[in-house]
Amino acid sequence: MNVWKKSLALCLTLMMLASLAACGGDQEPDETPAEEPVxxxxxxxxxxxxxxxxxxxxxxxxxxxxxxxxxxxxxxxxxxxxxxxxxxxxxxxxxxxxxxxxxxxxxxxxxxxxxxxxxxxxxxxxxxxxxVLYMVENGNAVQSLADLKGKTIVAAGKGSTPEYALRYLLSENGIDPDADVVIDWKSEHSECVAALATGAATIALLPQPFVTVAQGKIEGLRMALDLTKEWDALDNGSAxxxxxxxxxxxxxxxxxxxxxxxxxxxxxxxxxxxxxxxxxxxxxxxxxxxxxxxxxxxxxxxxxxxxxxxxxxxxxxxxxxxxxxxxxxxxxxxxxxxxxxxxxxxxxxxx
The missing domain is CATH 3.40.190.10 (Periplasmic binding protein-like II)
Structure with missing residues (x-):
């Protein structure tokens, strides 16, 4: 008798589960409406x-x-x-x-x-x-940031990334940007290129693609320093x-x-x-x-x-x-x- 009761209870349970599954199958699935094209x-x-x-x-x-x-x-x-x-x-x-x-x-x-x-x-x-900032030189005197000491650098971007990056890197490498170098600020990068082309300057801070433009105009101009690599070398968690x-x-x-x-x-x-x-x-x-x-x-x-x-x-x-x-x-x-x-x-x- 106990066996029969247990079997009946099992059958009823299975029937109820099947019924619930069938009801669930008739419902629309919960879907988040897709966004309209924007x-x-x-x-x-x-x-x-x-x-x-x-x-x-x-x-x-x-x-x-x-x-x-x-x-x-x-x-x-x-x-x-x-x-x-x-x-x-x-x-x-x-x-x-x-x-x-x-x-x-x-x-x-x-x-x-x-x-x-x-x-x-x-x-x-x-x-x-x-x-994208590079120190370019018409010569071979600059092989490291330390070599910039006592030099004149033409640059554009005073009050923005070029100035902040240059001053920070110089300071971190033991160079006082206000006393150990002369930074000749120009209003535009094209002015820096012109100074290099006329020989008025031999070292400049330029971003790409101005570096490539300058190299096309000035024979022998080389990328002396990649400021991104110099920054990474500090290994301070930033970039x-x-x-x-x-x-x-x-x-x-x-x-x-x-x-x-x-x-x-x-x-x-x-x-x-x-x-x-x-x-x-x-x-x-x-x-x-x-x-x-x-x-x-x-x-x-x-x-x-x-x-x-x-x-x-x-x-x-x-x-x-x-x-x-x-x-x-x-x-x-x-x-x-x-x-x-x-x-x-x-x-x-x-x-």
């Missing part, structure tokens, strides 16, 4: 930051144009793009703050300045360019950075899938540019970012990357700390505003 308004500066984005620009162009022309046979499941190429960050900054751009490639310290200026309404998505990709916080919160898709596509574009120098240079020339011949020679020295997440935070926060220690205003800190200073964690997307 048009991302993105700006990049004519130089290494735009060079790394050129494949994404080219791949997205036919789809975006077709959608704008309302071709019915074109799928719109991914991002659409509206790219702007600017000559300077001054053109980009107001458009980003006013909401006329969603993302922009800007100098690394400017990202922090914008974060402070907007009270945290700017986030950094990725580091897109490591150091010399040139550019980052930032976005409006509101846009990131409203369109998380579009942002994720962008980063995936942008990373693929950077990988392609670094692996296909000749083809990438042709595209760069086509988009009038830099002359194709110059781009092909300069690309291996432009340190184009797409670093995101915790690695981005580590490198960028360390770099900003160095700038802050040298001059708090360089990262947007306002001595009259206690809330300003180095960016908080919400500045680093995905970290």
């Amino acid at each position: 048009t991302l308004r993105v700006a990049a500066l004519k130089g290494p930051t735009a060079m790394g984005m050129v494949k994404l620009m080219d791949d997205s162009k036919p789809v975006t144009e077709a959608v704008e022309e309302e071709h019915e046979d074109v799928g719109t499941s991914g991002n659409l793009y509206d790219f702007t190429l600017a000559a300077s960050a001054d053109e980009v900054t107001p458009l980003l703050i006013q909401g006329e751009l969603d993302m922009a490639c800007v100098p690394a310290n400017l990202a922090s300045v914008l974060y402070n200026r907007t009270k945290g309404e700017i986030v950094t998505l990725a580091v897109n360019t490591l150091g 010399l950075l040139t550019g980052v990709v930032v976005a409006r916080k509101e846009f990131v919160e409203d369109y998380p899938a579009a942002v994720s898709d962008f980063l995936e596509q942008y990373s693929a574009s950077v990988d392609w540019v670094n692996a296909n120098t000749a083809d990438a240079a042709a595209l760069i020339g086509e988009y009038e970012i830099v002359d194709a011949a110059v781009a092909e020679k300069a690309l291996p020295y432009c340190n184009i990357v797409c670093i995101t997440g915790s690695e981005m935070k580590e490198k960028l926060s360390g770099y900003l700390q160095v700038l802050f220690d040298a001059d708090p205003a360089s990262v947007g800190a306002d001595p009259t505003d206690e809330s300003s200073g180095l960016p908080a964690d919400d500045f680093y997307y995905g970290a």
Whole structure:
């Protein structure tokens, strides 16, 4: 009798489980609605930051144009793009703050300045360019930073990354930038190239691709020092950075899938540019970012990357700390505003 009761109970239990499974099968699965296609308004500066984005620009162009022309046979499941190429960050900054751009490639310290200026309404998505600064020489006297002692260096970029990086590296190598060297500041990099070409200077601090341009004009001009390698040799946990990709916080919160898709596509574009120098240079020339011949020679020295997440935070926060220690205003800190200073964690997307 006990055996029969146990068998009946088992059968009833199995029937109930089967019934529940059948009911569950009739229900619609819980699905998060897919985001509608989003048009991302993105700006990049004519130089290494735009060079790394050129494949994404080219791949997205036919789809975006077709959608704008309302071709019915074109799928719109991914991002659409509206790219702007600017000559300077001054053109980009107001458009980003006013909401006329969603993302922009800007100098690394400017990202922090914008974060402070907007009270945290700017986030950094990725580091897109490591150091592109080189000490060039028309001669062979400079083999190390120590060799710069007593020399005159022409440079442009006073009050920005070139000055902060140069002063920091000189100081860390036992050279007083105010007493042991003469830094002749010019208003533009082209003026530095002109000084080298006329013989008025023999040593200059230049970024790529200006280094390549100068080498094309001045016979024997060589890259004496790579400031990125000199910075890395300090092994202080930071990195010399040139550019980052930032976005409006509101846009990131409203369109998380579009942002994720962008980063995936942008990373693929950077990988392609670094692996296909000749083809990438042709595209760069086509988009009038830099002359194709110059781009092909300069690309291996432009340190184009797409670093995101915790690695981005580590490198960028360390770099900003160095700038802050040298001059708090360089990262947007306002001595009259206690809330300003180095960016908080919400500045680093995905970290």
